[in-house]
Amino acid sequence: MTGEDPRRLARAYLLRVAEPPAPALAAFVAEHGALAAAKLVREADCPPKVRDETRARHDVILVEHDFAKATAAGARLVTPEDSEWPAWPLLSLSVAGDRGVAGMAPPLALWVRGPARLDKAVEAAVAIVGARAATGYGEHTAAEFAYGLASRGVPVFSGSAYGIDGAAHRGALASEGITVAVLGCGLDAGYPAGHVALQHRIAARGAVISEYPPGTTPARHRFLVRNRLIAALTEGTVVVEAGLRSGARNTAATAGALGKVVMAVPGQLGSAMSAGCHELIREAHATLVTSVADVIDATGKFGLARPEEARPTRRTDGLEPSAMRVHEALVAKGGKSAEALATESGVPLARVRAVLPALEMDGLAERCESGWRRAA
């Protein structure tokens, strides 16, 4: 009925048969291959842990329906058998899962809408995440960071939620760079409703991706599960604003568990939306970042030079301590003798006599009738 490769049909079935993350199923698929694993699961001929993960849905046959809906939504299925599969970053999930970190199984495939090749889109990518109830400061910062990163060729990943996520996607789009939205529901869920148009714009240049089959409704536990993909597919995660309880902090914790760089943006003390960021920084779970340059420094993988920051300087900056002390003892009006300057500065007279001409040459001191004074 459908022209899809049987292995792709098997992957689509496997995506639907278990609620992600499904570590036992992932291991089972890795062992047997997608085709054989799908057959065994459908026949309930699999180990108890795999049965636990798949029992509730193993007889649900919606695969052709899934492909039809995906095609209608302009989406394709990307599987580990495809050359664009982002195998390398997703390996961090397998490694963490093997280390015993709960829920860290890799996705069995991904539904993708948009022209970006996944293997390219994850190269040196950065996640920008944060609170839905963001402040204007937070949204401004997210957009600025995303703009700056995307315009330097760094793909910006986020979760397409209201608040920080949306601002990050918009900032990246404004730079005409690549941005990727990772959803916690089906690509066709139209969620959140106010971001349907934004997702269209993202899919026009970058990608909107999900491991959930078409039609899957959004749910809080799915956002948390989705967060592991945002963390895994990027080099680092920037939390722009987060309350003390926040999905963004969950993404940050996952990124940390996966060995990725976790960054957070500070804000004013009174802002509840910065409290989560401050806690991440204080407890050393996140590096404080204040600029795109900081993000580039912290992830350290982009081969981009950190922009030079202007630092205020003073004319007396290069002076060694005794010259500084003599200079401080000079006044603008009314000269002082070298002896008086020695007494006042505590610098030995011979040294004062050596320092004064040097200060004069630097334009910091000048001779006058009554001795030496500070140059105007």
Next chain:
Amino acid sequence: MTGEDPRRLARAYLLRVAEPPAPALAAFVAEHGALAAAKLVREADCPPKVRDETRARHDVILVEHDFAKATAAGARLVTPEDSEWPAWPLLSLSVAGDRGVAGMAPPLALWVRGPARLDKAVEAAVAIVGARAATGYGEHTAAEFAYGLASRGVPVFSGSAYGIDGAAHRGALASEGITVAVLGCGLDAGYPAGHVALQHRIAARGAVISEYPPGTTPARHRFLVRNRLIAALTEGTVVVEAGLRSGARNTAATAGALGKVVMAVPGQLGSAMSAGCHELIREAHATLVTSVADVIDATGKFGLARPEEARPTRRTDGLEPSAMRVHEALVAKGGKSAEALATESGVPLARVRAVLPALEMDGLAERCESGWRRAA
């Protein structure tokens, strides 16, 4: 002419004869005692390094003048021979000096105005420092922190400058706690002019202290030298606001070199006055603090319980993952069968049947004609 103890006269002379910090002189005094050291310095009968430090002023005899001016200003001299000498915290300066940190000599004595005993005033004290050109946010934060600390019995040290320093002193005074101003000029210098009245208020309850003899004019290098005393006399230093170049950052660096706790307050990215704090935090020179409780935690020496912070909670917080998933699959309007819930949540049917009554008991689910729905 004066009834002062000869050793105290010697200490006053030693304070005047060298511009602090004077590490060679400090070591010389430690070796010979103040009386003998003063005599040898006056006769220029001392090692070359001590001569270098004292040559410019060794014949200046102003000691009686100093005591007269100090008495007129309501000040007294506190020396290492006095029981209130804060020997223990100042030891950090000797240790750092011995380790080769430049400029870390202890003071040879201190001029003190105010009723506070120095040994008591330094107990578990905290320094609050920052930019003179502070913002309203910074001054508010400094005052709030100082108020909170001083009202818990933590003495608050600062430098009596405009901006953050002044706000910190005022906040501590408002709590009727102890605050100490450490000056980079003579106690009678009346500097800064706008804080003369503030210094009077500080001296009425706490202390205004300086190692500089009466009449010593303020100078930038003296503020930097003074900063080592603020750092040494306290358990930790909180930088509330600081530009990228700032004396407060110098105090923080000194506190770090002395093994003290360095803390910094975050602010918004656009504020130049928070840039120095952010850099301290980013480079791990300072711990981010957002509250008095954080300061107490970071210094960890006050024997004070950290105030409990309220954390937002949800009714579903205690649920284990499968119960959470079943709960997410429930809807408020229109019931669902256990079978439908199993399919939707991916939780095995037997488990769904066990979870639903538990959710009902928690008031999170309720039975209805068509199955189960989310409780109102």
